[in-house]
Amino acid sequence: MNRLRKPLFDALIRRLDRNPLSFHVPGHKNGRLFHAEPASPIEGDDIFATYKTWFEMIMRLDVTELSDTDDLHQPEGIIAEAQQLAAECFGAEETYFLVNGSTAGNLSMLLAACGPGDLVIMQRNVHKSVLNGLRLAGARAVFVMPELEPRTGQMTVPRLDTLAEALKRYPDAKAVFLSSPNYYGAAVDLRPYAEAAHMHRIPLLVDEAHGAHYGFHPAFPTNAMQAGADVVVQSAHKTLPALTMGAMLHVQGSRLDRGLLKKALSAVQSSSPSYPIMASLDIARAMVDRYGESLFRDGLEAAKIFREWISGQDSALEVVEADGGSGYKQDPLRVVLRDGSGTVPGYTLQRELESRGCWPELADERHVVLLFGAFTTPADVERLIQACASIVQDCRIPERNESKEKDREPDRNRTVWYSDDEAISLPVSFQFHMKTRQKVKTVVLHQATGYESAETIIPYPPGIPLVYEGERITPAIVERLDTLSRHRARCQGASDPTLRTINVFDRSVSSGS
Incomplete structure (x- = not known):
C-alpha cells in the first residue's frame, strides 16, 4: 500500500472536480449558498460575504455518506483505506478515525472492556470523559493514586508496584486504564505496565491524547502502542496538523473484543461524521509518513x-x-x-x-x-x-x-489531595443521577470538610476532576479549591463558579424523610 496516498482527501477533491449537484444534506450544498443572492437584502453587514471568506473552501469538502464517499460506521472504501494507512503509520493492527475527539475513544474502549458492575483499575487523575465512560458502562473504578514527578511535583502515572498491588487485590478487574503523558508533557515507558496487565490476562487501555506525535522523532518519548498497550486513544488535533475533534483510536492484540469496540464507536460517534475532520486526519497521517522526523x-x-x-x-x-x-x-x-x-x-x-x-x-x-x-x-x-x-x-x-x-x-x-494510605481506593461507582439516599444542601467551602460532595468539580483545562460526586471532602481538597477560587480558575461542574460554596449531600436528612 502506498503510504504517501491520501485516499479520503484525494477522493473528495476528485469529487469536486466533477462539479456535482447536491440533492442531499448538508444544507450549504457544497458551499453553493455563497453563489446565491438573498431574497430580501438587508442593509448593513454583508453576512454572506463574511461567511464566504471563512467557510467557502471547507464547505466544499463537507459532504455526507454517498456512494463514493464511504461510511465511517461501515467503511469499505476510501475511509477504510485511510484508516489502514493510519494503522501502518502508528504501528497498530487497526485504527479508527474519531470525529468527536479523544472523548469518543475513551467512552468506546471502556464500553467494550466492561459492563455493569465490572471493575477497572484506573489512575486517579484521568480526564472527565473516562468517568462518563464508567457511567455509561455501569462499571466501577478502583483508583490507584498517581505518582508525583520529583522535579515538577506534577501528577503522573501510578507507581508500578502500586498498580501490581491493586491487580493482586482485585483479580476480577477487567482492564487497567492509564493516562500518559500528563498535561505538562511528562511521560514514562509503559512497557512494564502493559506486562503487568497482561500477566493478569487483561488489556491495558491508554488515554494518550497529548502524545499523538510520540515515537516519530528520537527526541520524543516512546508511544503507548510501541510499549505494548492494547488500545490507545490519541488527539491528533493537539500536536499534529488535524482539525479540532480529529482523533484516532489504535488497537492491537486480542484482549479487547473488537466487535464490541465497533458497536461502542457506532453508539458514541455522530451518525453524520464530519468529512473535513476525517480528511484532516488523512492529511496529518500522510504528512507524518512523507516528512517523518523532519x-x-x-x-x-x-x-x-x-x-x-x-x-x-x-x-x-x-x-x-x-x-x-x-x-x-x-x-x-x-x-x-x-x-x-x-x-x-x-x-x-x-x-x-x-x-x-x-x-x-x-x-x-x-x-x-x-x-x-x-x-x-x-x-x-x-x-x-x-x-x-x-x-x-x-x-x-x-x-x-x-x-x-x-x-x-x-x-x-499544591497537587496532592490524598494521603499515603489511600494509594489504592475501594471500588467507586459513578452514576448520572444524584444519589437518592440523601438530599443536597449548599455550604460555605470552608465548612465543607467531612461532607460528601454532591458535584464533580473539574478545573479546565486540563479536565481532570479535583473532587468527584460522592467523594468525601478533605481539608486538602478545601485548601485546593480555595486556591483555585483565589486565582479565578475556570472549573466545570461547580454550581458556584466562584468556588466560595459547594453543594454537598446532607448527611442529617435522608431523601425519604
Missing part, C-alpha cells in the same frame, strides 16, 4: 531557542523539566515555565502573556504550559521572548540570584 524539526528548534534564552537571562523565570534520571521523559514540544521566586503566580503569567498576544496552553498556581507545535517559527519565538522580557520588567520578577532556593523546590502540597 516534520518536527522547526518546532523542536523553536523550543530549544526559547529554553536557551530562559536559561541565559538573569531573572527568576525558569523552565521546569521532568527528571530524566527518575525514569521520566519530557516532551520537548511542551515548555513548562514558572517564576522560580514564587513572586508571580502561573495564572498571572498566563494573563500577562495573553495581554501581549501569546496564548499558553494552560496555567496553574505556579506554571504556564507553552505548546510548541511542529510549525512554530523563529519569528514566533522572538515574539514570545519579547513578551517574557516585558513581563519580567513590568511584574518586577527578581533576578535569579535573589530568589529563595526553597521556592524552586516542587510544591507538592
Whole structure:
C-alpha cells in the first residue's frame, strides 16, 4: 500500500472536480449558498460575504455518506483505506478515525472492556470523559493514586508496584486504564505496565491524547502502542496538523473484543461524521509518513531557542523539566515555565502573556504550559521572548540570584489531595443521577470538610476532576479549591463558579424523610 496516498482527501477533491449537484444534506450544498443572492437584502453587514471568506473552501469538502464517499460506521472504501494507512503509520493492527475527539475513544474502549458492575483499575487523575465512560458502562473504578514527578511535583502515572498491588487485590478487574503523558508533557515507558496487565490476562487501555506525535522523532518519548498497550486513544488535533475533534483510536492484540469496540464507536460517534475532520486526519497521517522526523524539526528548534534564552537571562523565570534520571521523559514540544521566586503566580503569567498576544496552553498556581507545535517559527519565538522580557520588567520578577532556593523546590502540597494510605481506593461507582439516599444542601467551602460532595468539580483545562460526586471532602481538597477560587480558575461542574460554596449531600436528612 502506498503510504504517501491520501485516499479520503484525494477522493473528495476528485469529487469536486466533477462539479456535482447536491440533492442531499448538508444544507450549504457544497458551499453553493455563497453563489446565491438573498431574497430580501438587508442593509448593513454583508453576512454572506463574511461567511464566504471563512467557510467557502471547507464547505466544499463537507459532504455526507454517498456512494463514493464511504461510511465511517461501515467503511469499505476510501475511509477504510485511510484508516489502514493510519494503522501502518502508528504501528497498530487497526485504527479508527474519531470525529468527536479523544472523548469518543475513551467512552468506546471502556464500553467494550466492561459492563455493569465490572471493575477497572484506573489512575486517579484521568480526564472527565473516562468517568462518563464508567457511567455509561455501569462499571466501577478502583483508583490507584498517581505518582508525583520529583522535579515538577506534577501528577503522573501510578507507581508500578502500586498498580501490581491493586491487580493482586482485585483479580476480577477487567482492564487497567492509564493516562500518559500528563498535561505538562511528562511521560514514562509503559512497557512494564502493559506486562503487568497482561500477566493478569487483561488489556491495558491508554488515554494518550497529548502524545499523538510520540515515537516519530528520537527526541520524543516512546508511544503507548510501541510499549505494548492494547488500545490507545490519541488527539491528533493537539500536536499534529488535524482539525479540532480529529482523533484516532489504535488497537492491537486480542484482549479487547473488537466487535464490541465497533458497536461502542457506532453508539458514541455522530451518525453524520464530519468529512473535513476525517480528511484532516488523512492529511496529518500522510504528512507524518512523507516528512517523518523532519516534520518536527522547526518546532523542536523553536523550543530549544526559547529554553536557551530562559536559561541565559538573569531573572527568576525558569523552565521546569521532568527528571530524566527518575525514569521520566519530557516532551520537548511542551515548555513548562514558572517564576522560580514564587513572586508571580502561573495564572498571572498566563494573563500577562495573553495581554501581549501569546496564548499558553494552560496555567496553574505556579506554571504556564507553552505548546510548541511542529510549525512554530523563529519569528514566533522572538515574539514570545519579547513578551517574557516585558513581563519580567513590568511584574518586577527578581533576578535569579535573589530568589529563595526553597521556592524552586516542587510544591507538592499544591497537587496532592490524598494521603499515603489511600494509594489504592475501594471500588467507586459513578452514576448520572444524584444519589437518592440523601438530599443536597449548599455550604460555605470552608465548612465543607467531612461532607460528601454532591458535584464533580473539574478545573479546565486540563479536565481532570479535583473532587468527584460522592467523594468525601478533605481539608486538602478545601485548601485546593480555595486556591483555585483565589486565582479565578475556570472549573466545570461547580454550581458556584466562584468556588466560595459547594453543594454537598446532607448527611442529617435522608431523601425519604
